[in-house]
Amino acid sequence: MANDTQFRTCPDTGLKIHLPAEKLIKTNAVVAVVFLLVGGLFGLSVALTRWPAVHFLPADWFYLALTAHGLDVLLVWIIFFEMAILYFASAILLGCRLAAPKLAWVGFWLMLVGAVMTNVVVLMGESSVMFTSYVPMQADPLFYLGIILFAVGALLCCCCFFGTLVIAKNEKTYEGSVPLVTFGAITAAIIAVFTIASGAIILIPTLMWSVGLVSYIDPLMYKVVWWAMGHSSQQINVSAHVAVWYLIAAVIFGAKPLSEKVSRTAFLLYILFLQLGSVHHLLVEPGLSSEYKIFNTSYAMYLAVLASMIHGLTVPGSIEAAQREKGFNKGLFEWLRKAPWGNPAFSGMFLSLVMFGFLGGITGVILGTEQINLIMHNTLYVPGHFHGTVVAGTTLAFMAVTYLLVPLIFRKEILFPKMAQWQPYVFAIGVTGLSVFMMGAGTLGVPRRHWDITFTDAAMSFDFPGAAYLMLGLNGVSAVVASLGGAMFIIVVVGSLLFGKTKGEAAPAPAAEAPPTTAAAQYGSAAHLEVPGTFALAMVFLVSFVLYYFVNWKYLAETWGLS
Amino acid sequence: MVDDQGGKGDKIPFMQQLLDNPFLLLCIGIVMPTVFYLIWGIMEVISIPLAN
Numbered sequence: 001m002a003n004d005t006q007f008r009t010c011p012d013t014g015l016k017i018h019l020p021a022e023k024l025i026k027t028n029a030v031v032a033v034v035f036l037l038v039g040g041l042f043g044l045s046v047a048l049t050r051w052p053a054v055h056f057l058p059a060d061w062f063y064l065a066l067t068a069h070g071l072d073v074l075l076v077w078i079i080f081f082e083m084a085i086l087y088f089a090s091a092i093l094l095g096c097r098l099a100a101p102k103l104a105w106v107g108f109w110l111m112l113v114g115a116v117m118t119n120v121v122v123l124m125g126e127s128s129v130m131f132t133s134y135v136p137m138q139a140d141p142l143f144y145l146g147i148i149l150f151a152v153g154a155l156l157c158c159c160c161f162f163g164t165l166v167i168a169k170n171e172k173t174y175e176g177s178v179p180l181v182t183f184g185a186i187t188a189a190i191i192a193v194f195t196i197a198s199g200a201i202i203l204i205p206t207l208m209w210s211v212g213l214v215s216y217i218d219p220l221m222y223k224v225v226w227w228a229m230g231h232s233s234q235q236i237n238v239s240a241h242v243a244v245w246y247l248i249a250a251v252i253f254g255a256k257p258l259s260e261k262v263s264r265t266a267f268l269l270y271i272l273f274l275q276l277g278s279v280h281h282l283l284v285e286p287g288l289s290s291e292y293k294i295f296n297t298s299y300a301m302y303l304a305v306l307a308s309m310i311h312g313l314t315v316p317g318s319i320e321a322a323q324r325e326k327g328f329n330k331g332l333f334e335w336l337r338k339a340p341w342g343n344p345a346f347s348g349m350f351l352s353l354v355m356f357g358f359l360g361g362i363t364g365v366i367l368g369t370e371q372i373n374l375i376m377h378n379t380l381y382v383p384g385h386f387h388g389t390v391v392a393g394t395t396l397a398f399m400a401v402t403y404l405l406v407p408l409i410f411r412k413e414i415l416f417p418k419m420a421q422w423q424p425y426v427f428a429i430g431v432t433g434l435s436v437f438m439m440g441a442g443t444l445g446v447p448r449r450h451w452d453i454t455f456t457d458a459a460m461s462f463d464f465p466g467a468a469y470l471m472l473g474l475n476g477v478s479a480v481v482a483s484l485g486g487a488m489f490i491i492v493v494v495g496s497l498l499f500g501k502t503k504g505e506a507a508p509a510p511a512a513e514a515p516p517t518t519a520a521a522q523y524g525s526a527a528h529l530e531v532p533g534t535f536a537l538a539m540v541f542l543v544s545f546v547l548y549y550f551v552n553w554k555y556l557a558e559t560w561g562l563s
Numbered sequence: 564m565v566d567d568q569g570g571k572g573d574k575i576p577f578m579q580q581l582l583d584n585p586f587l588l589l590c591i592g593i594v595m596p597t598v599f600y601l602i603w604g605i606m607e608v609i610s611i612p613l614a615n
Contacts, residue, residue: 162586162589165585176583177579177582183582186585186588187588187592190585190589190592190593193589194592194593194596194597197593198601220608224604224607225605228600232596264582265578265582268582272591275595275596276600278596278600287607287608287611288608296599296600
């Protein structure tokens with residue numbers, strides 16, 4: 001059992017903070033931001049190459065940069081940050097000691113060594129196999145070994161998270177059920193365990209194939225098992241960023257979920273069905289049956305989509321309920337107009353929520369429908385979709401929560417508060433452009449992962465409409481804006497950590513009411529359940545969803561005319 | 564706060580017990596995708612006839 005010298009009480013939130021857990025949160029978050037910077041620079045170079053007027057990189061460097069970009073932002077930045085969230089949602093929110101901090105450090109170092117190893121090997125130029133590394137393309141053995149080490153490290157960190165849950169229960173640091181934010185983190189950790197196990201199942205034989213110990217890996221078998229890791233790793237993000245939405249709503253507004261039971265059931269739907277959506281990457285594989293494809297995407301995945309729509313309703317609903325309790329009751333939207341739009345934690349979180357729903361969510365359903373998937377499979381529409389989920393949804397949510405972590409965990413005041421205020425908006429505008437214009441180009445048939453869409457050296461030429469080139473140009477401009485938003489985030493965060501004024505540790509004067517953070521650390525639903533503004537917003541979303549869904553069926557109908 | 568966990572001494576509903584047990588959830592969260600995604604998918608690939 002930890003002694004009291006290993007804890008401090010946060011003067012702002014009243015949370016009991018285990019110092020070894022705090023150190024791990026800081027380290028994982030800092031390393032995550034470093035990889036966001038590296039991966040973001042690679043991403044900018046990719047977008048500038050897709051911009052026809054710039055065409056920045058030569059072909060070999062384009063595929064190298066695309067490989068490094070995918071690894072660094074889809075896997076490394078996100079999972080390092082998620083480990084910080086797991087430690088926060090367990091040891092800090094439950095007010096207990098972290099299980100086996102030494103094991104957590106072993107996990108951290110394995111992740112770091114693996115991530116650096118994979119980056120170095122990719123930069124050496126012999127492993128430009130992209131994030132998916134489909135066989136029979138072969139990378140350097142250290143490429144696979146690096147990812148395996150990273151995955152093993154992440155698994156050890158997940159073990160520490162589950163161990164911490166046991167400690168908290170045994171030491172009775174909470175009563176009844178864990179807080180909803182912790183439950184969201186449990187969902188993320190469960191999906192992480194399946195993801196990592198699937199990665200081991202496919203990457204260990206692939207490593208052996210790369211060193212000559214295994215003679216052959218079936219490409220379709222590889223794709224099936226690899227996507228259990230590749231897509232599920234992005235489902236960890238979804239669960240984690242939804243937990244972050246609830247956390248930010250609780251910390252800023254003292255918001256409690258409209259219904260704990262409904263929100264937890266939605267997370268349960270994630271646990272049951274979210275990973276099955278991985279099949280949408282396999283929808284054009286002729287070797288797999290329609291039963292397999294349709295059950296997993298058009299039945300199971302819709303239940304996970306339902307869960308996302310529930311969260312999309314209950315998170316703003318909980319904010320509306322909290323705001324109306326404070327007296328913001330005029331009309332449908334006073335609660336939203338009077339929200340703290342100048343607080344980057346709130347604006348980042350709310351933009352993340354809206355963009356995840358409109359850009360990433362709706363388009364995910366389009367890609368998950370077998371018939372309409374055919375018109376954009378393997379086009380630039382796919383990266384357009386996942387920039388809507390992973391960048392607009394997850395990355396923006398993680399940036400937003402960082403504005404809370406810097407003062408609460410790092411005990412530093414935010415440097416350049418004006419820049420911090422603008423940062424989520426600049427990043428969101430850039431990412432919206434990235435996502436929309438890539439999807440626009442993809443709808444016109446522009447392929448993904450292609451250095452030269454003009455097919456200069458191809459035996460058979462093909463001309464895309466001029467609009468496709470316009471979309472790619474606008475995509476490049478958007479990438480520059482998004483990079484500016486990313487740079488602003490890094491300047492504010494790194495500047496605050498290095499040069500920010502240290503916040504005092506003096507205990508606050510006793511307040512009449514519990515600090516709002518208490519809502520994040522307790523079980524309980526909101527008392528005020530009338531949220532008409534949120535339901536109006538939800539109807540706008542549903543109408544957009546239905547219209548866009550049928551527009552895509554119209555596109556499909558035009559592909560094969562019947563008369 | 565609306566307490567929907569029931570008072571002391573009340574029988575805890577099955578769903579509540581399920582949601583409060585992270586290790587049971589972990590089992591379910593691994594079994595579901597393993598059966599419906601991985602095993603089913605692998606069986607589909609294995610059952611593709613070999614070319615003669």
